[in-house]
Amino acid sequence: MSSEPSTPPVCVLGLGLIGGSLLRAAVATGRQAFGWNRSSQAVEGAVADGFDASTDLTATLRRAAENDALVVIAVPMPAVDGILAAIAEHAPDVTLTDVVSVKAQVAAAVAAHGLSRRFVGGHPMAGTAESGWTAGDADLFRDAVWVVTVDDGTDPEAWRQVAELALDCGSVVVPAESREHDAAVARISHLPHVLAEALALSGAEGGDLALGLAAGSFRDGTRVAATAPALVDAMCEGNAVALLDVLDETLRVLSAAREQLAAGSTSELTRAGHAARQRYEQRRRDPITGTQPGDEGWIETFREAGRKGRVWAR
Amino acid sequence: MSSEPSTPPVCVLGLGLIGGSLLRAAVATGRQAFGWNRSSQAVEGAVADGFDASTDLTATLRRAAENDALVVIAVPMPAVDGILAAIAEHAPDVTLTDVVSVKAQVAAAVAAHGLSRRFVGGHPMAGTAESGWTAGDADLFRDAVWVVTVDDGTDPEAWRQVAELALDCGSVVVPAESREHDAAVARISHLPHVLAEALALSGAEGGDLALGLAAGSFRDGTRVAATAPALVDAMCEGNAVALLDVLDETLRVLSAAREQLAAGSTSELTRAGHAARQRYEQRRRDPITGTQPGDEGWIETFREAGRKGRVWAR
Numbered sequence: 001m002s003s004e005p006s007t008p009p010v011c012v013l014g015l016g017l018i019g020g021s022l023l024r025a026a027v028a029t030g031r032q033a034f035g036w037n038r039s040s041q042a043v044e045g046a047v048a049d050g051f052d053a054s055t056d057l058t059a060t061l062r063r064a065a066e067n068d069a070l071v072v073i074a075v076p077m078p079a080v081d082g083i084l085a086a087i088a089e090h091a092p093d094v095t096l097t098d099v100v101s102v103k104a105q106v107a108a109a110v111a112a113h114g115l116s117r118r119f120v121g122g123h124p125m126a127g128t129a130e131s132g133w134t135a136g137d138a139d140l141f142r143d144a145v146w147v148v149t150v151d152d153g154t155d156p157e158a159w160r161q162v163a164e165l166a167l168d169c170g171s172v173v174v175p176a177e178s179r180e181h182d183a184a185v186a187r188i189s190h191l192p193h194v195l196a197e198a199l200a201l202s203g204a205e206g207g208d209l210a211l212g213l214a215a216g217s218f219r220d221g222t223r224v225a226a227t228a229p230a231l232v233d234a235m236c237e238g239n240a241v242a243l244l245d246v247l248d249e250t251l252r253v254l255s256a257a258r259e260q261l262a263a264g265s266t267s268e269l270t271r272a273g274h275a276a277r278q279r280y281e282q283r284r285r286d287p288i289t290g291t292q293p294g295d296e297g298w299i300e301t302f303r304e305a306g307r308k309g310r311v312w313a314r
Numbered sequence: 315m316s317s318e319p320s321t322p323p324v325c326v327l328g329l330g331l332i333g334g335s336l337l338r339a340a341v342a343t344g345r346q347a348f349g350w351n352r353s354s355q356a357v358e359g360a361v362a363d364g365f366d367a368s369t370d371l372t373a374t375l376r377r378a379a380e381n382d383a384l385v386v387i388a389v390p391m392p393a394v395d396g397i398l399a400a401i402a403e404h405a406p407d408v409t410l411t412d413v414v415s416v417k418a419q420v421a422a423a424v425a426a427h428g429l430s431r432r433f434v435g436g437h438p439m440a441g442t443a444e445s446g447w448t449a450g451d452a453d454l455f456r457d458a459v460w461v462v463t464v465d466d467g468t469d470p471e472a473w474r475q476v477a478e479l480a481l482d483c484g485s486v487v488v489p490a491e492s493r494e495h496d497a498a499v500a501r502i503s504h505l506p507h508v509l510a511e512a513l514a515l516s517g518a519e520g521g522d523l524a525l526g527l528a529a530g531s532f533r534d535g536t537r538v539a540a541t542a543p544a545l546v547d548a549m550c551e552g553n554a555v556a557l558l559d560v561l562d563e564t565l566r567v568l569s570a571a572r573e574q575l576a577a578g579s580t581s582e583l584t585r586a587g588h589a590a591r592q593r594y595e596q597r598r599r600d601p602i603t604g605t606q607p608g609d610e611g612w613i614e615t616f617r618e619a620g621r622k623g624r625v626w627a628r
Contacts, residue, residue, distance in 0.1 A: 125527055125529050126529075144529070145526065145527050145529070147527065174523070174526055174527065176523060180523060181523075181527075183520065183524075184520050184523045184524040184527050185524075185527060187516045187517050187519065187520040187524045188517050188520065188524050188525070188527055188528040188529070188531070188532040189527075189528075189529070189531055189532070191513060191516055192513060192531035192532050192534075192535040193531060193584075194568070194571060194580070194583065195509045195512070195513055195535060195568075196531070196535060196587065196591075197571075197583050197584055197586070197587025197588070197590075198509070198564055198567045198568055198571070198583070198587065199505060199506060199509055199564075200587045200588075200590035200591040200594065201567055201583075201586055201587050201590045202501045202505055202560060202563065202564055202567070203501050203502050203590060203594060204589075204590035204593050204594065205501065205563065206497065206498045206501040206502065207621055208597065208621060208622050208623035209488070209490060209494060209495075209498045209620050209621045209622075209623065210497075210498040210499075210501045210502050211502070211593065211594050211597045211623065212459065212488055212597060212599065212620075212623035212625075213439055213459055213461065213488065213495075213498050213499060213502055213503075214502040214503075214594060215439050215440075215458075215459070215502070215503070216538075217502075217503055217506035217507060217510070217537075217538045218502040218503070218506050218594070219594075220506075220534045220535070220537050220538070221506040221509060221510060221534070221535055221537075221538070222587075222590075222591050222594065223531075223534050223535075224530075224531045224534070224535070225587045225588055225590065225591035226588065226591050226592075226595070227588070228588070229581060229584035229585045229587075229588045230581075230584075232580065232584045232588075233579065233580050233581050233584055236575060236580045236584075237575070237578065237579060237580060240575055240576070240578070243575060244572065244575060244576055246516060247568065247571070247572045247575070248572065249516065249519065250512055250513075250516055250568070251565065251568055251569060251572065253512045253515055253516070254508070254509075254512055254561065254564070254565055254568070255565060257508060257511075257512070257561070258558065258561045258562065258565065261550060261551070261554055261557060261558060261561070262554070262558060264551065264554070265547065265551060266508070266546065266547050266550045266551060267543060267544075267547050269508065269511050269512070269515075270507075270511055270543035270544075270546045270547055270550075271543045272511070272515055273510065273511025273512065273514045273515050273536075273539045273543075274511070274514075274539055274540070274541070274542070274543045274546075275518075276511075276514035276515045276517060276518035276536075276539065277510075277514040277536050277539035277540050278540075279518050279525065280514065280517060280518065280525050280528060280532070280533075280536065281540070283522065283525045283526060285526065306523050306526075307521055307522060307523045308522050308523075309522035309523065309525065309526035311526075
């Protein structure tokens with residue numbers, strides 16, 4: 001254990017948009033940081049930009065173990081299992097987090113490899129439509145929300161290390177249980193994409209007349225339909241269980257609104273929707289006070305704070 | 315008939331946001347223009363701002379008849395029938411248009427009062443969340459799309475007068491049959507509001523955790539849910555028949571996407587939605603050429619041009 005456990009070196013596995021941005025952001029805060037990527041192209045780009053990066057996973061993980069580094073898994077979900085196998089072999093005792101957009105599936109894979117003891121899940125709610133090392137930006141996480149998971153058995157010291165990294169990157173830290181995180185992002189990130197695709201389809205079904213009349217409400221409502229389909233598929237399919245529940249709920253809401261419109265009124269939908277948007281506009285980010293990671297009952301306290309929209313600050 | 319039939323005086327009935335903006339815009343283009351409003355508050359505001367306005371409907375309509383004015387109905391749908399009765403009594407031969415957001419219902423009311431001969435429907439796709447005379451703006455219609463209807467029997471000279479007014483106000487003129495207009499705006503104006511309300515509800519149903527994690531996709535997808543519920547109700551309920559068709563179609567699209575997600579993939583939806591959004595982004599406004607209002611077959615030619623997103627220019 002280092003004598004400064006909250007600022008360990010950072011080892012980033014995967015140097016795409018998120019991982020590459022994280023390597024840059026960690027270095028920008030003055031931390032020691034090094035990265036690995038499977039393809040040599042990203043590594044060559046990182047080295048050319050003055051960063052410490054390698055295509056040798058074994059050597060990178062051994063270095064992480066020797067230096068008590070905080071290891072960040074920043075590869076796409078399909079590659080997570082292979083990375084975990086390598087970690088279990090070469091660096092089984094490191095503090096471990098990830099930046100994948102679903103959390104329960106990652107936590108289950110971590111458990112399957114016997115790595116749960118020092119693992120804390122993470123999800124920075126940041127991104128662009130671009131990808132790869134060259135798309136990275138040290139400021140990508142500034143003012144973003146970064147979820148840090150509080151599951152049963154979460155190690156408080158590991159939690160604090162992950163949260164400190166998020167804060168160092170300029171993010172706001174919201175604690176959440178993995179499954180609750182997945183349900184929440186199905187509502188506010190994956191459903192918006194599904195509805196945007198459906199709205200775009202409806203407009204195009206109306207032909208060039210409808211598209212020619214489209215103004216602000218259509219433009220804003222379909223904006224994220226411009227995202228590359230493969231990215232949207234990866235998000236939605238990776239969180240299918242939670243998204244199916246939310247889609248079923250939305251189908252019920254829209255079917256009820258359809259029946260009410262057929263009976264002459266949309267006011268039940270519009271009043272409730274307006275109140276919901278007002279609640280969103282008026283949301284606050286009060287700090288969590290009075291409880292520190294590791295305090296008696298901190299896991300349930302932090303989960304409940306996250307449910308109230310509270311954030312963890314130093 | 316005036317010797318300059320395309321620039322007659324303009325008589326605006328109703329001085330709310332749209333009518334008040336139109337009175338200002340008409341005067342700004344150098345036209346003679348005068349208005350009427352039921353409540354004295356708007357009229358006092360208009361007069362104080364230097365405009366020619368009255369609360370006397372009979373006198374206003376007689377003046378319009380004497381001056382061969384283009385009369386613009388700018389009252390909400392529920393008030394249209396009473397206005398048409400007064401026009402039929404005091405100014406049955408004027409050229410007549412409207413700026414109400416649904417077109418088939420207005421055309422039917424006009425026909426019921428025997429006023430179809432010199433009537434051409436209009437819909438400037440412009441507005442703000444505000445209302446009343448004080449919210450008006452002479453530039454409200456600048457660069458907006460203004461639909462001018464081409465229904466069976468439309469008088470070409472009346473059509474040209476209405477289109478010229480729209481062009482004078484800085485708008486782009488798209489010809490459309492009334493029912494096709496209503497079907498199109500159900501897709502690109504009313505459905506976006508319904509989906510935004512449903513998305514806002516889904517976010518709020520996830521509580522402060524979900525709202526606290528919400529980022530750009532939720533913010534943009536729910537923006538129009540901030541519109542006053544009564545305004546959304548008026549739009550949706552006034553176009554219920556067309557909106558019900560579009561809602562049913564969207565429920566089918568979302569149900570199919572739900573089944574495909576349950577089977578493991580969203581790619582059919584995301585590819586089609588992305589292509590639809592691309593088509594929207596690449597839409598063009600080519601001018602209608604070769605046919606003038608009144609030419610043989612002009613009505614079907616103009617409808618077909620509008621279906622292709624073409625616009626009428628002088």
